[in-house]
Amino acid sequence: MKIVVCLKRVPDTTAKIKPAADGRTVDPQGVEFIISPYDEIALEKAVQLKEAGTATQVTVLCLGPANATKELRKAMAIGADDAVLLTEDRDFRDPAATAEVLAAALTELAPDVVFCGWKAIDNDSATVAGMIAARLDFAYASFVVGIEGVEGQNALRVRREVEGTEEQVLVPAPCVLTAQRGLAEPRFASLKGIMKAKRKPLETKAPADAENASDLVALQPPPPRAAGRILGEGAAGVPELVRVLRDDLGVL
Amino acid sequence: MAYESPDFYGVDELLTEDELLVRDSVRGWVEERIVPDVAEHFKAGVFPLELAREAGELGLLGASLEGYGCAGMGDVVYGLICQELERGDSGIRSFCSVQGSLVMYPIHAFGSEEQKQKWLPQLAAGTAIGCFGLTEPDFGSDPGGMITTAKPTDDGWVMNGAKMWITNGTLADVAVVWAKTPDGIRGFLVEKGTPGYTTNDIDGKWSLRASVTSELVFDDCHLPKDAILPKSVGLKNALMCLNSARFGIAWGAIGAAQACYDEALTHAKTRIIYGKPIGRFQMIQHKLVEMLTEITKAQLLALRLGRLKESGKLHHTQVSMAKRNNVAMALECARTTRDILGASGITDEYVCGRHMANLESVITYEGTHDIHMLIVGMEITGLNALGNE
Numbered sequence: 185m186k187i188v189v190c191l192k193r194v195p196d197t198t199a200k201i202k203p204a205a206d207g208r209t210v211d212p213q214g215v216e217f218i219i220s221p222y223d224e225i226a227l228e229k230a231v232q233l234k235e236a237g238t239a240t241q242v243t244v245l246c247l248g249p250a251n252a253t254k255e256l257r258k259a260m261a262i263g264a265d266d267a268v269l270l271t272e273d274r275d276f277r278d279p280a281a282t283a284e285v286l287a288a289a290l291t292e293l294a295p296d297v298v299f300c301g302w303k304a305i306d307n308d309s310a311t312v313a314g315m316i317a318a319r320l321d322f323a324y325a326s327f328v329v330g331i332e333g334v335e336g337q338n339a340l341r342v343r344r345e346v347e348g349t350e351e352q353v354l355v356p357a358p359c360v361l362t363a364q365r366g367l368a369e370p371r372f373a374s375l376k377g378i379m380k381a382k383r384k385p386l387e388t389k390a391p392a393d394a395e396n397a398s399d400l401v402a403l404q405p406p407p408p409r410a411a412g413r414i415l416g417e418g419a420a421g422v423p424e425l426v427r428v429l430r431d432d433l434g435v436l
Numbered sequence: 437m438a439y440e441s442p443d444f445y446g447v448d449e450l451l452t453e454d455e456l457l458v459r460d461s462v463r464g465w466v467e468e469r470i471v472p473d474v475a476e477h478f479k480a481g482v483f484p485l486e487l488a489r490e491a492g493e494l495g496l497l498g499a500s501l502e503g504y505g506c507a508g509m510g511d512v513v514y515g516l517i518c519q520e521l522e523r524g525d526s527g528i529r530s531f532c533s534v535q536g537s538l539v540m541y542p543i544h545a546f547g548s549e550e551q552k553q554k555w556l557p558q559l560a561a562g563t564a565i566g567c568f569g570l571t572e573p574d575f576g577s578d579p580g581g582m583i584t585t586a587k588p589t590d591d592g593w594v595m596n597g598a599k600m601w602i603t604n605g606t607l608a609d610v611a612v613v614w615a616k617t618p619d620g621i622r623g624f625l626v627e628k629g630t631p632g633y634t635t636n637d638i639d640g641k642w643s644l645r646a647s648v649t650s651e652l653v654f655d656d657c658h659l660p661k662d663a664i665l666p667k668s669v670g671l672k673n674a675l676m677c678l679n680s681a682r683f684g685i686a687w688g689a690i691g692a693a694q695a696c697y698d699e700a701l702t703h704a705k706t707r708i709i710y711g712k713p714i715g716r717f718q719m720i721q722h723k724l725v726e727m728l729t730e731i732t733k734a735q736l737l738a739l740r741l742g743r744l745k746e747s748g749k750l751h752h753t754q755v756s757m758a759k760r761n762n763v764a765m766a767l768e769c770a771r772t773t774r775d776i777l778g779a780s781g782i783t784d785e786y787v788c789g790r791h792m793a794n795l796e797s798v799i800t801y802e803g804t805h806d807i808h809m810l811i812v813g814m815e816i817t818g819l820n821a822l823g824n825e
């Protein structure tokens with residue numbers, strides 16, 4: 185079974201995001217970039233499947249800037265066998281065009297299973313994986329929290345998170361799965377892994393042609409929150425708190 | 437990743453992709469495995485032994501050595517590992533320095549093939565622990581005066597004497613011990629459990645409490661012939677080990693300083709006095725700027741030191757300058773942070789007090805602050821003020 189994991193390079197969760205001078209893109213100055221956390225969970229699971237002998241090959245695929253090689257090397261240090269970087273040539277690419285170029289690359293890679301995070305934590309669109317499945321006409325299961333095993337001819341029994349419970353679904357390969365927290369606990373890359381990754385193949389190529397279906401107009405920080413008010417400390421503050429809740433806000 | 441280090445001069449851009457990958461990986465591990473519990477370990481006075489094996493799995497032990505299960509990465513990588521570990525705690529970094537620079541390095545450089553095969557893979561994996569015995573109760577800055585002896589016998593050696601202030605002493609499966617022989621000072625491998633070899637922990641430390649510090653005693657301790665490190669020919673070999681460890685300390689100190697600076701900056705922005713965050717007072721800004729400036733200088737010093745080492749051009753006096761500067765800088769940052777935090781700074785809820793206490797050891801071990809000054813002083817004047825002529 186061949187697995188391709190789609191990885192996105194995103195600003196660190198703790199990075200302070202500022203719009204760049206163009207008002208549309210993120211100013212990368214002083215921002216650290218990471219593999220989007222759900223993609224990293226997907227990668228970890230794929231590597232575990234390889235270690236367990238279920239998968240034969242794990243390839244990572246990224247549409248991103250030229251310096252996303254760092255995130256791809258990290259993925260190979262964690263255990264992916266090889267990597268493909270589609271070097272991004274635009275400052276904005278919408279989810280439809282993203283899915284289109286990834287699907288084109290995936291057609292060439294011919295995987296049995298495509299693994300994505302359920303969303304990338306920068307744009308939060310959570311649509312790309314589904315669109316890839318539709319374009320490739322692959323089976324699709326989202327919010328996967330467990331992989332129980334392979335049944336019959338290449339069908340995966342997966343556990344999905346659904347409101348208040350979990351369901352088990354049999355997904356025939358080829359398929360697209362999206363990872364949800366709980367599927368796997370990402371490991372830290374070891375120094376030996378990092379050394380090995382230097383010798384693993386990393387192919388860089390241009391993405392296929394694809395039109396944006398929508399355009400990004402502006403990137404704006406949310407309005408600053410109004411300052412809080414301290415009504416008092418400890419028990420001494422309670423009467424004023426009650427008064428404000430009752431008289432000023434009318435919630436009591 | 438939850439932690440971003442202060443990097444005012446974009447020093448990260450001077451690092452390679454591999455170096456950044458290692459740095460980030462160690463940083464993530466420190467954040468998850470050291471930062472949450474280390475204050476408790478410090479309070480209890482224990483080294484969290486489970487971390488040794490995890491550090492081994494990550495490849496952090498003897499990372500710059502080639503072969504025998506070691507990662508074989510560059511010197512800057514080793515420095516970055518020390519930096520990240522010491523952001524957690526100097527005691528954890530000390531463990532790693534001793535294991536890598538003071539135990540694995542001499543076995544690698546001066547050991548026989550059998551000694552390397554036997555010890556290096558286990559030490560790299562963290563399944564065996566090592567210690568380094570040079571200092572004695574009466575000989576610290578002047579280790580050449582040591583009184584521990586190893587006398588040749590028909591079938592080996594007999595060792596007598598004592599070593600003091602030995603990191604990892606009671607934990608160690610193997611001790612690299614320096615002793616006087618008829619051919620001068622040589623290194624020996626002494627295994628735990630050898631009759632005549634005992635260890636005791638030093639109690640009552642208020643510094644490096646999350647690290648074990650011990651005394652080693654040799655009382656007619658019989659060692660086999662092959663206990664000697666065959667390629668060790670004098671005290672200079674022990675000093676080569678110390679140079680490697682000091683290199684790591686010059687980097688490690690930056691981590692401790694960064695942890696303190698972060699704490700000071702956060703506090704300065706959130707603590708309200710006279711209706712304003714204290715960061716709006718000029719004197720607080722002055723302190724923060726001084727700290728960040730010194731950290732930035734230390735980063736550049738360490739990185740240049742690393743590149744010199746990688747290109748084989750490093751001189752030991754350059755290591756002395758960096759160890760001396762960076763540790764004193766970190767200690768100053770810890771004290772300044774303690775001051776900025778007011779009363780909060782004296783509790784173990786904050787990191788500055790623990791770093792400050794730890795750095796009081798770091799400024800003394802591996803050559804004291806003043807000894808390094810005299811080493812650099814001798815280099816530039818050609819005049820020896822150490823008193824060991």
Ligand SMILES: Cc1cc2nc3c(=O)[nH]c(=O)nc-3n(C[C@H](O)[C@H](O)[C@H](O)COP(=O)(O)OP(=O)(O)OC[C@H]3O[C@@H](n4cnc5c(N)ncnc54)[C@H](O)[C@@H]3O)c2cc1C
Nearest residue numbers: 568569570571576577601602603797801802803804806822
């Ligand atoms: C926590 C901890 C862990 C340690 N771990 C190890 C270890 O694993 N292995 C090991 O071998 N050792 C270890 N040491 C010992 C350490 O290396 C020594 O403490 C250090 O070398 C200083 O020696 P000393 O304590 O005997 O001080 P001394 O040499 O007695 O120095 C006392 C003071 O005199 C000053 N001084 C000494 N000579 C001169 C001079 N010529 N001119 C001017 N001033 C001078 C010093 O700067 C210092 O201020 C450790 C120490 C500590 C605190």
